[in-house]
Amino acid sequence: MFIGFFIAQQNPNPIWQASRYIPFSHPKDFESRIQILKKLLSPEGDGQNCDKISMDPDDLRNHGFSENDHFPEMLPNAVVYPTSTWDVQLIVLWAQASEIPITVYSGGTSLEGQYRPACHPRGICIDMCNMDKIIEIHEDDSDLVCQPGARWMDINETLKEKGIPLFFPLDPAPGATIGGMFSTGCSGTNAVRYGTAKGEWFINATVVLASGHVIKTRSRARKSAAGFDLTKLFIGAEGTLGIVTEVTIRLAPVLPTTVAVVQFPNVQKATEAATAALNTGVGIQCVELVDDVFIGAINKYGMSKQKYPVADSLFFKFQGATAASLADTATVVKRVVEEHGGTGFQLARTQEEAEELWSDRKNAHYAGLALAPGAQGWPTDVCVPVSNLPQLVYETKKDIADAGMLSTIIGHVGDGNFHALILFKTEEEKVKARELVSRMVRRAIALDGTCTGEHGVGLGKKEYLIEELGHNTVAVMNMIKETLDPKCILNPGKVSTCFSSVILRKY
Amino acid sequence: MFIGFFIAQQNPNPIWQASRYIPFSHPKDFESRIQILKKLLSPEGDGQNCDKISMDPDDLRNHGFSENDHFPEMLPNAVVYPTSTWDVQLIVLWAQASEIPITVYSGGTSLEGQYRPACHPRGICIDMCNMDKIIEIHEDDSDLVCQPGARWMDINETLKEKGIPLFFPLDPAPGATIGGMFSTGCSGTNAVRYGTAKGEWFINATVVLASGHVIKTRSRARKSAAGFDLTKLFIGAEGTLGIVTEVTIRLAPVLPTTVAVVQFPNVQKATEAATAALNTGVGIQCVELVDDVFIGAINKYGMSKQKYPVADSLFFKFQGATAASLADTATVVKRVVEEHGGTGFQLARTQEEAEELWSDRKNAHYAGLALAPGAQGWPTDVCVPVSNLPQLVYETKKDIADAGMLSTIIGHVGDGNFHALILFKTEEEKVKARELVSRMVRRAIALDGTCTGEHGVGLGKKEYLIEELGHNTVAVMNMIKETLDPKCILNPGKVSTCFSSVILRKY
The missing domain is CATH 3.30.70.2740 (Alpha-Beta Plaits)
Structure with a gap:
């Protein structure tokens, strides 16, 4: 581990440069190992009719490159498509015995290279796309059990179609999956009202450990004080401590919302206004700051029905159980933001207009790119x-x-x-x-x-981790990683962890 | 560890019965060790004028017995009163070198024997009563830095006195301290609206590890995805993984509240009504179910200004930023609970009446005892x-x-x-x-x-832990304990952990 760390410290671009020094030198061995995995995952155990493993070049590229970030291409040696926790256990046991690293892929929307196989051998990518089912909906308990490949937007759409007035309130990138959201510890625009993935939206998780053992972190009760909070240990661990194969998520009641936009002379005023508005305690679901450059981009992007005044601005989403409380919130917020220098407070007049305003904020990524x-x-x-x-x-x-x-x-x-x-x-x-x-x-x-x-x-x-948290704190993270994944086969080289000791040793 | 586990399994009353088999056999050695600790904690390093260590029998009894639970007396061998993180580091290093277990005490309100020194030697109790300061209040950031001995009620009182319209919304027992709330992963009646200690109210913690190293788990930013969520690892760990010496807590705006009480034909109806009311999304801060026996106890206890109808009942606390939204909430909840068989909906007419009604609910413990x-x-x-x-x-x-x-x-x-x-x-x-x-x-x-x-x-x-969570899950807890506290000097025998391996080995 020390060597990998040393290399990483010497390079401004540490991971993939370092990886050059540890070449993948056993392609034939890998081929024969894959044949064994094929047997393990085939219906008859004979390696025939196994559609769960792909080495197709396009497939590899789709799992090791993204248009949305700046990281170079890093392609896995194979992509594996499990359909059950048992499949994942088999894959992990195989990888453990073969000393082949595993990276998990689901929505592919992460922005810091979380699913790039950054080690050598690249190892296998586990794609969760076939583990995307909703398993149980407990409307009376406001919770739902699903697989990690399920997308939050699909879950909310399904609830809507079934006439269940509940939703999952974490809202990262549209394509994000529950497994990715869990493992990234995501949040999004709704965090102001509902908190983040690190709050209490994930009730429990079924996790395959690096040892191949399966654990369920907690019961389905909404609260539990039964021992260490293992659910939280895996949330935000980016797949380095275990592979999540099932989760129970908590749902919130769907409430009527509306949207407002307001301009400010500068970011200072806008921030003060946002804090003051939140401190009134009225029903603010989201409050988003955008700068003048962003507004220029939105105006230029051409997807918006209106041209916004080019100024640092706040987009608010209000929520209220009744029309009266929604109107009340808008009145209070208008007064507060105007006290802090806000001008041109525009409240959506219809639900359609609210959705248009909000989608202008939500088009951030592509509107930004359209600037140049x-x-x-x-x-x-x-x-x-x-x-x-x-x-x-x-x-x-x-x-x-x-x-x-x-x-x-x-x-x-x-x-x-x-x-x-x-x-x-x-x-x-x-x-x-x-x-x-x-x-x-x-x-x-x-x-x-x-x-x-x-x-x-x-x-x-x-x-930046050591600079931010200090050596001791990062050391505790590494100790936990070492304890739960001593051979470092789970997403090696991510978060605080360096390359797998086994990989350094073997290759 | 296996032996301790075996013993624990054989006894219905495992901890203190098991402890009989592991007698404390080094009282003289302990005396000389305490002299060393006295030197470490004395102003001049000579053991003179050290007021941080007590072996007074009354003091020992106050730290090893409680009227509020059913556990037998277990007295520590000494009580130590640190005043800083540095003191705690010294104590831990001393205990580590001496192989003497440590149990931390602060509010003394825990109900499952968390602060009873359940091992032999009993070891020392660290009392946090002199580490009870508010260190910084950041009103603009809605957060506050304090020591673990600070009480949540005192913090809220201080904020009120300073005219800061914020509060810390976790509300366990009145005497509970921030350190105890953190370590128990507490909640309380406000959890319905604000979640629990396992949510996002603890922003970061400074923790002295069993090794004597200090870590700070996170920055003061409200959100962070920088590595494993170590704050959460220590929340609810009951002092078995580290000793918290400073925390940053998040505050919420104080909002107007009022209280209502309503009776039901049975618990089923009351529960359905509570769920339905919560699903409307109106401003419910608390909803508490009490049974007919409890109502009888309240009526008998004599602290209440009124006699309640003896029936399974719900106590609601509503919150709203404006009088209009508060009234709105009451109207919606009244309608919903009456649809579910609620009768006699009584809404407090004044703030005073609201406080009286709520204190009837809050008198649960003593009213219950008054029944017999x-x-x-x-x-x-x-x-x-x-x-x-x-x-x-x-x-x-x-x-x-x-x-x-x-x-x-x-x-x-x-x-x-x-x-x-x-x-x-x-x-x-x-x-x-x-x-x-x-x-x-x-x-x-x-x-x-x-x-x-x-x-x-x-x-x-x-x-019950293994029965609830399974062997694998409890094993992961034990692995983490073993990693962070290999000699098991921190609160041995609590949560999932058995007796210290060192204690089994040595004594």
Whole structure:
């Protein structure tokens, strides 16, 4: 482990550069191992009619490259498609015996390279797309049991179709799956009202450990104080401590919502207004900060029905059980934001208009990219105590402008979580983007904040963990990893963990 | 560890019976060790003027016995009063070198024997009463940094006195401290609206590990995805994985509230009404189920200004940012509960009346005891998916009646969490109480529930962990314990852990 760590420290771009030094040197051995896995996963145990393993080049590429991030292509040696917890147990036992690393893929929406197989041998990718079922809906308990490949938007759509007035309130990227959301410890725009994946939305999880053993972390009771909170141990562990194969999620009542937009003279005023509005305790489901560059991008992108005044702005989503309380909230928020310099408060007049306004905010990624056609985006996020957000945004915007680069900025301002999408076309600009991200992270850490509020660590934020948390804290993470996955076969090289000791030893 | 486990399995009353087999055999050695600790903690390092160590018999008794639970007296060998993280580090390093176990004490309100030194040697008790300061209040960030000995009620009182309209919304026993709430993973009546200690109210913690190293689990940002969620690892670990010496807690805006009470024909109807009311999404802060026996106890206790109709009832606390939304909530809830058979809906007419009604609910413990003067109470809690609560309550009440015993029943019905206070006077009745609890727990587990929703495991619920979670899950807990505290000096014998391996080895 020490060697991998040493290598990682020497390179600004540590993971895939380091991987060059540890070549995958057993392709034939791998071939014969795959034949064994085929037998394990075939219906008759003879390796025939096994449709759960793919080595098709397109399939490999789809699991080791993403248009949405800036990481290079890293292709797994094979993609495996389990359909049950038992399948996953077989795969893990096979991988353990073969000393072949495993990376899990589901929605493919993570932004920090979480599902890139960053080690050598690349090993296998487990794709959860065939484990995407809703298993049980307990309407009376406001919970639901599902497999990790189920997408949150599909779950909410299914509940709606069945006439069940409940929903799962975590809202990261549209394609995200429950397993990915669990493993990333995701949040999204609704976190202001509902909290994050690290809160109490995941009631329990069934997890296959690196040893091949299966555990269920908790009962289905909404609360439990029965021992260490193992559910939380796996939430946000990015698949490095176990592979989740089933989860129980808690649901919330669907409430009527509406949307409002308001402009401010600067980010400072907007942040103060957001805090003041939240502190009134009225029904605010979301409050999103967008900067003038973002508004320019939305206006230019052309998907919006209206042109917004180009200014730092807040998008609010209000919720209320009754029409009266919804109207009440809008009145209170309008008054508060105007006291803090807000102008042009626009409240949606119809449900359709509310959806249009909100989709303008939700088009952030593609609208941002549209600012510079042909450019790639480097998406990143940091998070600071809310009152430090204006300084962070001000200094970061200045830094980006000074570097001659272009970036939109949006923030889950209620949580102090702030996203940039830095655009680049050339290698030189990519280096500048990397440096901008690095300075942004260090600025956030200096302001009592974190290198990532919700995107996770993956490959992209590994180098900042010790700076943010100190050696001791990261050492505890590594001790837990070492305890639960001593051969480091589960997503090696991610979060705080370095390369697998076994891989360093063997190859 | 295996031997301790074996012993524990053989005894219905495992911990203190098992402890007889492992006598404390080094009293003289302990004396000389204490002299060293005195030097470490004295101002000049010479052991003079050290007021941080007590071996006074009354002091020992105050830290090893409680009127509020049914566990026998277990007295520590000394009580130590640190005033800083550095003091705690010194104590831990001393204990580690001396192989002396440590149990931490703060509010003394835990109900499952969490702070009883259940091993031999009993070892030292660390009392956090001198680490009870609020260190920083960040009003703009809605958070606050404090020491573990600070009491939640004092914190809320301080905020009120300073005119800061924020509060910490977890509300366990009145005397509970932040450190105890953190370590128990507490909740309380507000959990319906605000979630529990396992949610997102603890932003970070400074923890002294068994190795003497200090870690800070996270930055002060409200959200972070920077690595494993170590804050959550220590929440609910009952001091077995580390000693928390500082925490950052999140605060919520204080909102106007009011209270209502309504009667039902039975628990089934009351539970359905509570769920239906919560699903409307109106501002319900608390919803508490009490049974007819409890109402009888309240009426008899004589602290109430009114006599309630003796029936299974719900106590609601409503919250709303505006008078209009508060009134709106009351109207909606009245309609919904009446649709589910609720009668006599009584809404407090004044703030004073609201406080009186609520204090009747809050007097549960002493009102319950007053039912049978001279009796002791065996308080316990279990939790099941909400829809299973009526069956659990029905069968448990029948079981209690069949056993000829007396118990009040209250439930945080929004969470499916249910408390009994079984009264006993004689040893024979105590045995019956133990058997009733045991059957109640097994009933809860069979109904997809947990042996404890919020009281924690301590000594009282250890024997049910494997039954509830399975061997593998408990093994993972033990592996983590072993990793972070290999000599098992931190609160040995609690939660899933057996006696310290070192203690078994040495004594």
